[in-house]
Amino acid sequence: MPTIPDLVEHLAAELKARGQMMATAESCTGGLIAAACTEISGSSDWFERGFVTYSNAAKSELLGVPAALIHEHGAVSEPVVRTMAVGAVANAHAHWSVAVTGVAGPTGGSAEKPVGTVWFGWATPEGVFTEHQRFDGDRAAVRRATVAHALAGLLARLRSGA
Template identity: 85%
Template sequence: MPTIPELVEQLATALKARGQFMATAESCTGGLIAGACTDLSGSSDWFERGFVTYSNAAKCEMLGVPAAVIETHGAVSEPVARTMAAGAVVNAHAHWSVAVTGIAGPTGGGAGKPVGTVWFGWATPMGVFTERQHFDGDRAAVRQATVAHALAGLLQRLTNA
């Protein structure tokens, strides 16, 4: 798998070739995906903005996630990831987005959602796609794996578009 900086460079190339922009909607990564994107000089040519929506209230207010969806499914769920991704595209006026919501640990996990559980959402011109992953390791490892998977997933969808 390419490194995070390599993924960002490939993503930048693909987005710039289309004249399009991306946004991020992050919970468990706290802005690390946006940070990785903006580490690359010239990212303003393809990166629109990032939403760090760590609290449930932020997910509702900034991305339009209905509180009832969080109450019914929990913040770490497919419907929340899907709505976060869609809300990022709408509220950022971007073409593409990636959203992540998960449990990086070491606390917060449970039987149905252990530490390392992450839901991803990718909003694309073809629709919104979601995926659940589980990553092993400590908090830092889970967050880094989440960043890499989020970027790789967006790049894959861009490449296949």
């Protein structure tokens, strides 16, 4: 798998070629995806903004995730990450977004959602796509894997046109 800086460089090239912008909506990564994107000079040409919505209240207030949805499914769920991805595009000047919500650990896991469980959402001009992954390792490893997977997923969707 390419490194995170390599993924960002390719993502930047794809977005700039289209004249389009992206946004992030992050929970378990706490802004690491946005930080990776803005690590390179000129990122304001393709990176519009990042939402760090660590709390449930922030997910509701900044991204429009209904509190009832969080209550019914939990913050780490497909319906919540889908709404986060849509909310990022709706509340930014962006065409694309990536959203993540998960359990980075070492605490907070359960039998249903063990540590390392992460839901991903990508809002694209063609629709919203979601995916669930489970990563091994400590908190730092889970967060690093989440950043890489989120960026790789967005890049793949950009390249496929979906």
